[in-house]
Amino acid sequence: MPTNLFGKLPTVSELxxxxxxxxxxxxxxxxxxxxxxxxxxxxxxxxxKTRVADFPAPKLHHLAESISRWLSGDAPPGIRxxxxxxxxxxxxELGKCALPERAIQxxxxxxxxxxxxxFAVETAKSGxxxxxxxxxxxxLAVAAEAAIVNSxxxxxxxxxxxxxxxxxxxxxxxxxGETFDAIHLxxxxxxxxxxxxxxxASNSATIADYENAIDDETAAILSIDASxxxxxxxxxxxxxxxxxxxxxxxxxxxxxxxxxxxLQNRDEYRELGVxxxxxxxxxxxxxxxxxxxxxxxxxxxxxxxxxxxxxxxIRQSALFPLVASSPLSLAALTETLEIYRMGELVNDExxxxxxLTTSQANLELRANRLAEQIIASPLVESVAVEPCKAHxxxxxxxxxxxxxxxxxxxxxxxxxxxxxxxxxxxxxxxxTAGHLEIDLRTIFPRQDFLIVGMFPLGLEEPSQ
Numbered sequence: 001m002p003t004n005l006f007g008k009l010p011t012v013s014e015l016x017x018x019x020x021x022x023x024x025x026x027x028x029x030x031x032x033x034x035x036x037x038x039x040x041x042x043x044x045x046x047x048x049k050t051r052v053a054d055f056p057a058p059k060l061h062h063l064a065e066s067i068s069r070w071l072s073g074d075a076p077p078g079i080r081x082x083x084x085x086x087x088x089x090x091x092x093e094l095g096k097c098a099l100p101e102r103a104i105q106x107x108x109x110x111x112x113x114x115x116x117x118x119f120a121v122e123t124a125k126s127g128x129x130x131x132x133x134x135x136x137x138x139x140l141a142v143a144a145e146a147a148i149v150n151s152x153x154x155x156x157x158x159x160x161x162x163x164x165x166x167x168x169x170x171x172x173x174x175x176x177g178e179t180f181d182a183i184h185l186x187x188x189x190x191x192x193x194x195x196x197x198x199x200x201a202s203n204s205a206t207i208a209d210y211e212n213a214i215d216d217e218t219a220a221i222l223s224i225d226a227s228x229x230x231x232x233x234x235x236x237x238x239x240x241x242x243x244x245x246x247x248x249x250x251x252x253x254x255x256x257x258x259x260x261x262x263l264q265n266r267d268e269y270r271e272l273g274v275x276x277x278x279x280x281x282x283x284x285x286x287x288x289x290x291x292x293x294x295x296x297x298x299x300x301x302x303x304x305x306x307x308x309x310x311x312x313x314i315r316q317s318a319l320f321p322l323v324a325s326s327p328l329s330l331a332a333l334t335e336t337l338e339i340y341r342m343g344e345l346v347n348d349e350x351x352x353x354x355x356l357t358t359s360q361a362n363l364e365l366r367a368n369r370l371a372e373q374i375i376a377s378p379l380v381e382s383v384a385v386e387p388c389k390a391h392x393x394x395x396x397x398x399x400x401x402x403x404x405x406x407x408x409x410x411x412x413x414x415x416x417x418x419x420x421x422x423x424x425x426x427x428x429x430x431x432t433a434g435h436l437e438i439d440l441r442t443i444f445p446r447q448d449f450l451i452v453g454m455f456p457l458g459l460e461e462p463s464q
Contacts, residue, residue: 088392089355101349103335134147141277142281143305144311147311160192163310168194168218170199170220223243253310297336301330371384374451382407
């Protein structure tokens with residue numbers, strides 16, 4: 001294991017200059033404060049050194065057997081690390097997003113021993129076991145309360161089942177369909193025991209359409225962000241502000257699903273034309289549903305954010321413990337949220353944001369280096385570096401990128417792509433009839449050398 005896993009710790013003097021501790025200097029004895037900060041740093045460093053030092057090394061024969069099975073292709077199928085060169089940042093078939101290093105390390109630190117969690121059914125229902133994470137979500141989204149379940153669709157299903165079961169739910173017809181990750185929304189809504197009322201046309205709805213549909217049986221209005229859907233066309237819909245005003249005047253809640261949107265307002269989100277939980281709350285939504293593994297960049301989780309009374313009602317549902325997030329997901333989500341709370345290196349530490357914010361010049365430099373090495377392989381006929389377009393999800397707003405375009409020596413693009421996917425570290429690419437493309441927008445720099453290794457000199461011909 002690396003000896004400097006968590007990087008260089010700051011000094012006591014550096015910490016004392018940070019605002020939270022600087023404020024304490026006004027009320028605490030200076031010597032006591034310095035001593036306490038030093039003691040905390042020592043304990044922190046000692047604790048993690050202990051955790052790393054006793055990480056068990058594998059037995060030699062077990063390691064040899066594992067490598068042998070892996071190389072021979074006899075390893076059992078399962079989750080493997082892969083390289084996403086498809087140009088789709090949130091690729092459903094590839095886990096949607098990579099976890100931050102801190103989330104992985106933090107989950108290990110929290111869960112390697114026995115850990116605090118719910119001690120009774122009553123505790124689970126009240127959400128005490130997720131209190132730390134929920135508090136962080138509410139703080140970052142500037143909302144009253146939050147709750148976490150195991151997936152975004154579970155969050156939506158639970159909210160509808162608790163707040164609108166047996167009653168009418170109003171949704172614009174143009175906002176219903178199958179999401180980019182293959183969830184059929186009308187089926188999910190019906191499965192929650194809600195009576196769906198569709199308003200407007202397939203590409204247009206007005207505030208009057210919503211108003212005319214509300215009656216004594218109406219439980220809520222549901223608004224669904226267009227980023228849920230791949231290749232969605234422009235449609236005319238009332239704004240969240242208009243829907244919020246209508247819902248308030250008729251004393252029913254406005255629920256909003258932000259689709260692939262993140263938690264906070266960020267320039268990166270606005271440039272992609274997607275929503276955020278914070279924005280939806282500020283515009284008047286009473287309850288917002290989001291995902292942990294979309295633009296937030298964390299583990300798979302469903303986030304419910306908004307009014308305290310609605311969150312508390314949902315937590316009291318008999319279904320809540322059944323869809324509760326696991327301790328592993330909660331730990332990883334908490335560490336991801338801490339990155340946002342610190343706020344200094346978010347784009348560096350959240351892998352998904354690091355991909356989206358990498359400059360075009362950086363991508364061109366890496367693509368040229370890859371091309372120079374790939375062209376030396378006898379498996380390749382030609383290589384070209386070209387500008388191309390990546391996407392957040394399939395069919396969404398295009399994002400500038402750079403591709404390495406490759407023509408196989410034998411001209412068989414499907415066979416070449418299949419071979420790349422069957423490697424020890426699978427590489428997934430885009431392909432056309434005549435060439436395949438490696439899109440740098442969705443590749444981490446540390447993976448470049450692995451790609452080069454898939455185009456070696458003198459590689460044996462594949463068995464027939």
